[in-house]
Amino acid sequence: MKVDLFDFELPPERIALRPAEPRDAARLLVLDGAGTRDLHVGDLPAQLRRGDLLVFNDTRVIPAQLEGVRGAAKIGATLHKREGPRRWRAFVRNAKRLRDGDMIDFGNGVAAVASDRAEDGSFALTFAGEEPVELLLDRAGRMPLPPYIAARRQADARDAEDYQTMFATEKGAVAAPTAALHFTPALIAALAEAGIGQATLTLHVGAGTFLPVKVDDTAEHRMHAEWGRIDTATADRLNAVRAAGGRVIAVGTTSLRLIESASGEDGVIRPFEGDTAIFITPGYRFRGVDGLMTNFHLPRSTLFMLVSALMGRERMRAAYAHAIANGYRFYSYGDASLLLP
Template sequence: MRVDLFDFALPQENIALRPAVPRDSAKLLLAADDMLSDHRVSDLPRLLSDKDILVFNDTKVIPAQLQGRRGEATIGATLHKRIDLRRWQAFIRNAKRLKPGQEIDFGQDVFAIAEARLADGSFVLHFQGEEPVEVLLGRAGTMPLPPYIASKRDIDERDAADYQTMFAKEEGAVAAPTAALHFTDGLIAALDAAGIGRETLTLHVGAGTFLPVKVDETDDHQMHSEWGRIEQQMADRLNAARASGGRIIAVGTTSLRLLESATGEDGIITPFEGDTDIFITPGYKFCAIDGLMTNFHLPKSTLFMLVSALMGLETMQAAYAHAIAEDYRFYSYGDSSLLLP
């Protein structure tokens, strides 16, 4: 399909630079039964049934944004995928001033060797010393806010908490699974009281999620891979719930992509551990999920293609037009939607 089919005009004032306070006061657009209706995230307990299960991503964002020097040159790095205990793939700013074998000084006694330049233009960085890389990042790194936020304001102390979900446990993401940013202790208590189930998986979100699609046809786009894990017991519980008539609602496109990666055409979710580069566009047959809670995505992005595959392109064009007209807030810190095909 042509990528420009997924384009739309978004006013700059609709881009959220801070999350709603409290988090569950954000708007929620429900798309179901060919209808659109306006709600709040706090309304979720009455919008779902006691047979539904919400599936969250428990990945934790690390301070993966680094600023350093190579000689007189300023070098920026955004880590996006762990290779091993000391090496990460990273997107580099001012990459023309960096060659394989050269060392970058990130300050705070943190150094890395640019081991190799990869085909996509990113570098393999080998962090020096014996301290765990997580310790080094805690000393020299900052939260990797998306470009559409970081380009409009400085990253500050609030972001360390704001850009982390209440489920965050497994360190390794360089972007938050933002649909889950809306959840609070109070909302979880209300969901529990309504009998709505919840499960967690792990997908370490990479910075590739923000990369623009630079080709004209979707078939020519190469997705970056991300590491994820689904445990046997959770897969068994989800399969049993679905067999008894329950719905699996993915909270976020990250949860959806991993569930779909672990599920065959028979609809059975299996244990999974490894990389996935699944790219979902219209025409894809969904096997694992029955609904999706997700924020509003960028024009011509792989994520807008994904929601268009789930609901239909015309439905999502209408939903986004409605959201813009009703002053919904877009992107990572923005409002949410509940999509029930």
């Protein structure tokens, strides 16, 4: 499909620079068989059915953005995928000043050797020393805000909390599973009282999620791989919910992509551990999920293509036009949509 089919105009003022307070006060655009409704995230329990199950991603964002020097050259690095105990694949700013074998000094006693430049311009960074890399990043790194926020303001102390979900336990993501940012303990309690369950899986979101689609046709785009895991107990639970007539509703496109990666043609969700580079566009037949809660995405992005596959391209274009006209806030810190095909 032509990428132009997924383009739309978004006024810059619609991009949220901070999350709603409290988190569940964010707006919620509901699209289902009854039409389109303007609500708030706190209204979610009444939009679901007893026996439904929400699936959250429990990945935790690490301070994966680094600023350093190689000689006199300033080098920026954003880690996006772990390749070993001390080795990460990273997108590099000012990469033309970097060669295989160069040492980058990130300050605070943190340094890494660059190697294995890939076709996409990324490098492997192998961190020096014996301290766990997580400790090195806590010392020298900062929260990797999405480019469309970082271009307008610096990350600050608030982001260390704002850019983590209440489910974040498994360190390894360089971007938050942002749909889950809207949830609070009070909302989870209300969902439980309404008979709506919850489960977690892990997908370590990579910085590749923000990369623009540079080709003209979706068939030519290649996704970056991300590591994920669904254990046996979780897979069994998801299958049991659907067998009993409940719906499996992914909270965030990261949860959806991992569930779909673990689902067979028979609709059975199986345990999964490894990389996925699944790319979902219109025409895809969903096998493991029955709905999605997600934020509002970039024009021409793989994520807008995904929601178009779930709900239909024309319906999503109309929904986004409605959201823009009615003042919804977009992207990572923005409002949410509940999509129930």
